[in-house]
Amino acid sequence: MDNTFLEKYGTWAIITGASSGIGAEFARQIAAKGLNVVLIARRKQLLEALAHQLEEKYSVHTKTIEADLIKDDFHHTILDATNDLDIGLLVNNAGMNCEGHFYRGSLERNVQMLQLNTRAPFILAYEFGKRFISKGKGGIIFTSSISAFSAHPFLSHYAATKAYILSLAESMNYEFKDKNVDVLALCPGMTKSEMTKGMKDGPMLMDAPPVVETALNNLGKTAYVVPGFINKAQVFINSRILNRNGAKNLTGAMLKKILPAANKKKKK
Template sequence: MTQETSSPQKALITGASSGIGATYADRLARRGMDLVLVARNATRLGTLADRLRAQTGVRIEVLPADLTLEADLSVVQRRLEEGDVTMLVNNAGMALKGGLLDASSDDLTRIIALNVLAPTRLAASAGKTFAARGQGAIVNLGSVLSLAPEMLDGVYSGTKAYVLNLSQSMTAQLKGRGVFVQVVLPGATRTEIWERSGNDVNALPPEMVMGVDELVDAALVGFDRGEDVTIPPLQDDAPFREMTSVRLAMMPLLSTNAAAPRYRGA
């Protein structure tokens, strides 16, 4: 059975006012799902909600929130815990201009709050609620940079590596409890995150940048297939599967009562 045929009936989407989040809202509304749209920009949320209501007839709730603020994050957590939401799309995120040595303390605090703390707390609330009901889905938006820490900004890629780690752990923990967890790893995608962080997506070769419609449509194909990790730009997933196989084979060897011989004194 595909994820589509057992699709939840109401999705809460963070970062829903533009880009990936707004495209998920469009696609899920066209699948007949009611929506709870979360983002800072209430005006944009309202415009999107009005359009999707007119085009699809689904019920849409607008929930303006800044997920870097404790009070707002708690409101969204409580909304998930009410029990009628059955799909979480953990999409809200930000990037930095430059890296660790270029960012201010406030920038570093904000990116960790939005890219790590917020999705963790929302995933925890959704996971507990869905597991108690025995049904639900969590989609976490990561990045291919989680697999390439040497590239670009290690802070951003580090937050996305965390999202990948969290998602894979949740998949293992929630297996058999009716909760499906998917992590999506986009490559460079044409969204407003570039402009907001002061970066220029047009500086990249066009063949490296995916359109947001292409990205979300591919991610939903992965969702329907029940993929726990979906990498839309990866043409052949054999290297990723091989890497995963090696990692899993190494797991029993990672904790022993003696240091490896290569670390013992001569």
């Protein structure tokens, strides 16, 4: 068991979007380090099944909270349910995407994405960050994306939400470091999860375990981390070799080719 991690971020961790994909993997790896976990998402049955597995396998305590993070007052449910727990780690991971031409997704879906991908993680980071600072220890991980580093035509609004998260996490990392609170943005590229279901397997599609391992290994060491060689190369080209205009044009041409939704018209 990783006692250093437990000492720094124990005794409870909160993970949003824990019912599938990257969030469920965060729950597994954090429980393996001996922390108790609070699992949050809308699909209660999936959360309960995972909670049961984690209790059996790692002898940790778990709590599941069914919450829709798009709702205006979602945080009251979470804060009330965790008031008596010693939370030391927040993983702000839940998210959704909208891909294709700018007008393809409905306005309602786009606004929901804005609330889920930006408002919800901001509110949780604000509330738990305050507690961590007063305790003098803690950690916050945000799941951003490699799309945060440059403009992403055909993922325009999604990439903008992830750029918000990266900027927020980097600035918080600086402000919080002398308070003994570690903040990290995890910036994955394409990763196997429900979000990428149906996508062709290949070297660009990473498994969730190494993505999460990269995040947990880098919390407290850096402000953001990009898992995987291909993703690192893509970020390097887009942010160091090309100018912003060049990165936008290259990314747009590439996504038009590989995203099926980029070539479909708005649903009637």
